[in-house]
Amino acid sequence: LQRITLYYWDSKGFRKYPGLDAFSGISNLSYMLQIRQAEGFRTRKLARAHQNHAIIRLGPNSLSFRDIEAIKDIYGHSTPCTKGDMYSTPAGAHRSLLDSVNKLEHSQKRKRLAAAFSAKHLEGWEFKVVDKCARMIAQFDKFASPSSSDATSPTLVDFRHWANLFTVEAIADIGLSQKLGLLESGNDIVEAEDEKGNIYKVSFVDSLRGVGRSQAPIVWSPYGYHFLKSILSLLSKGFSRQVRNSTAFNGIVRRLVSKRLDYQGQEPLDDFFACLAENQKGESIPLPRGEIEAECGVFMNAGSDTTAIQLTHVIYYLLKNPEKLQRLREELDTHIPSRSEIPPYASVRTLPYLKACLDESLRLSPPVSFGLQRKTPPMGMSINNEWIPGNTLVSVPAYIAHRDESVFPNSEIFMPERWLNDQAKEVQKYFIPFSAGSRGCIGRNITYLEQHVLIAALVRRFDFSFADPNFEMQWEERFNLWPSAMPVIVRHRTA
Numbered sequence: 001l002q003r004i005t006l007y008y009w010d011s012k013g014f015r016k017y018p019g020l021d022a023f024s025g026i027s028n029l030s031y032m033l034q035i036r037q038a039e040g041f042r043t044r045k046l047a048r049a050h051q052n053h054a055i056i057r058l059g060p061n062s063l064s065f066r067d068i069e070a071i072k073d074i075y076g077h078s079t080p081c082t083k084g085d086m087y088s089t090p091a092g093a094h095r096s097l098l099d100s101v102n103k104l105e106h107s108q109k110r111k112r113l114a115a116a117f118s119a120k121h122l123e124g125w126e127f128k129v130v131d132k133c134a135r136m137i138a139q140f141d142k143f144a145s146p147s148s149s150d151a152t153s154p155t156l157v158d159f160r161h162w163a164n165l166f167t168v169e170a171i172a173d174i175g176l177s178q179k180l181g182l183l184e185s186g187n188d189i190v191e192a193e194d195e196k197g198n199i200y201k202v203s204f205v206d207s208l209r210g211v212g213r214s215q216a217p218i219v220w221s222p223y224g225y226h227f228l229k230s231i232l233s234l235l236s237k238g239f240s241r242q243v244r245n246s247t248a249f250n251g252i253v254r255r256l257v258s259k260r261l262d263y264q265g266q267e268p269l270d271d272f273f274a275c276l277a278e279n280q281k282g283e284s285i286p287l288p289r290g291e292i293e294a295e296c297g298v299f300m301n302a303g304s305d306t307t308a309i310q311l312t313h314v315i316y317y318l319l320k321n322p323e324k325l326q327r328l329r330e331e332l333d334t335h336i337p338s339r340s341e342i343p344p345y346a347s348v349r350t351l352p353y354l355k356a357c358l359d360e361s362l363r364l365s366p367p368v369s370f371g372l373q374r375k376t377p378p379m380g381m382s383i384n385n386e387w388i389p390g391n392t393l394v395s396v397p398a399y400i401a402h403r404d405e406s407v408f409p410n411s412e413i414f415m416p417e418r419w420l421n422d423q424a425k426e427v428q429k430y431f432i433p434f435s436a437g438s439r440g441c442i443g444r445n446i447t448y449l450e451q452h453v454l455i456a457a458l459v460r461r462f463d464f465s466f467a468d469p470n471f472e473m474q475w476e477e478r479f480n481l482w483p484s485a486m487p488v489i490v491r492h493r494t495a
């Protein structure tokens with residue numbers, strides 16, 4: 001009754017905005033339930049609703065914006081907005097770079113970590129990425145052998161699975177100098193450690209997905225979050241399994257940090273962990289163990305899942321568009337002398353069509369598609385010429401911004417060429433797969449390194465085809481947009 005009264009009281013004047021559904025103005029619950037009602041892809045449903053309305057009410061205090069001019073106001077470098085409640089609600093006692101909401105705390109963390117993500121480190125870490133490419137290619141060579149690929153029942157390779165193994169291995173090495181052996185074993189079983197120091201084994205991907213599956217449905221209710229988590233764990237076996245998986249993810253990170261702290265080798269290790277523990281003068285930075293685990297947790301999560309999604313999408317869109325694949329091959333054949341080579345990053349980072357294919361895939365299916373929540377300052381602010389009162393949750397989903405026909409014509413079509421024309425520079429400010437401003441992705445140099453080198457090496461060497469010629473991607477959206485498994489047949493290129 002109180003909520004209905006507040007709805008009609010309408011102190012912020014939000015009743016004029018249409019809701020995503022009939023109950024959006026009354027309760028956050030209705031947006032939470034959309035996760036079931038929107039065929040697993042809530043932002044796609046929101047995109048349909050935005051076709052007729054520029055601003056949509058997601059909850060009593062939450063607005064989604066369609067117009068791309070709102071990006072600068074909400075996410076730009078000089079925005080007065082802070083991150084919204086969905087970041088602080090599930091966070092533990094120690095904040096990571098990603099979930100720190102306080103601007104001062106964030107800028108101090110970001111300054112400290114910026115060195116780790118600098119170009120200097122990137123060059124030093126390239127060999128770690130090349131090593132993972134070589135090991136993945138060695139496995140794909142086996143799948144492509146005549147006995148595996150030309151038989152009447154060829155070996156089916158789930159590309160998404162291998163993309164996950166690749167990025168987890170790469171980030172564990174870049175982050176904590178750990179070799180997990182996943183690309184050799186072909187599975188994602190890793191060690192985890194509980195709070196008492198007991199070691200057990202779990203699936204990395206299931207654990208990571210447990211974080212998204214247990215948090216994303218309920219995080220929109222800042223006050224009810226912990227209550228809902230407890231009650232759903234009691235009522236739903238599926239939900240309580242996801243909570244256990246998410247606990248296992250913390251266990252994986254704890255184990256990786258323990259092993260890294262135990263390292264007694266002669267050589268100092270060059271990884272993200274070392275940058276976290278020492279400043280540029282080599283003096284050690286005393287951080288609480290909880291904070292180290294929080295930072296490494298984000299690194300292992302944001303640093304692996306998003307890139308695996310993107311690698312899968314790139315191969316998907318290339319296979320769906322054979323003429324684009326052909327054009328990419330021609331570029332790669334000209335610049336990479338041998339099919340067996342893993343190209344140095346310096347030789348592929350400037351290839352325009354390769355970069356255009358990567359960016360076009362990020363545009364069409366951004367791995368983080370939903371509207372990243374920001375909160376307006378207490379005194380309110382103007383967003384795209386609309387006055388929005390203080391402490392309102394606001395967002396522009398990348399999935400929707402990237403479908404703005406005025407800057408991305410024929411937006412549903414995979415068209416890498418759009419990134420090669422004269423307007424490409426101008427539309428960059430509306431291209432937000434990594435978000436924008438001071439809270440934008442700090443790992444974009446690392447992911448572009450991985451994407452360029454792996455996609456160039458794979459496309460140069462192999463022929464992929466869908467196991468089912470009519471294959472269509474399905475998605476499950478939580479925080480990230482997870483593609484379905486993608487079974488392919490791998491052959492060595494003959495042409």
Ligand code: HEM
Binds near residue numbers: 367
């Ligand atoms: C295709 C790959 C990637 C995509 C699409 C992506 C996307 C994003 C987005 C949209 C954000 C903003 C999140 C928010 O505001 O809630 C973000 C932040 C972040 N990303 Fe990435 N990311 C990618 C790869 C990586 C990698 C490889 C790393 C680490 C190695 C990484 C580490 C981070 C961190 C630490 C933040 C928080 C930055 C801050 O708040 O200052 N990301 N990323």
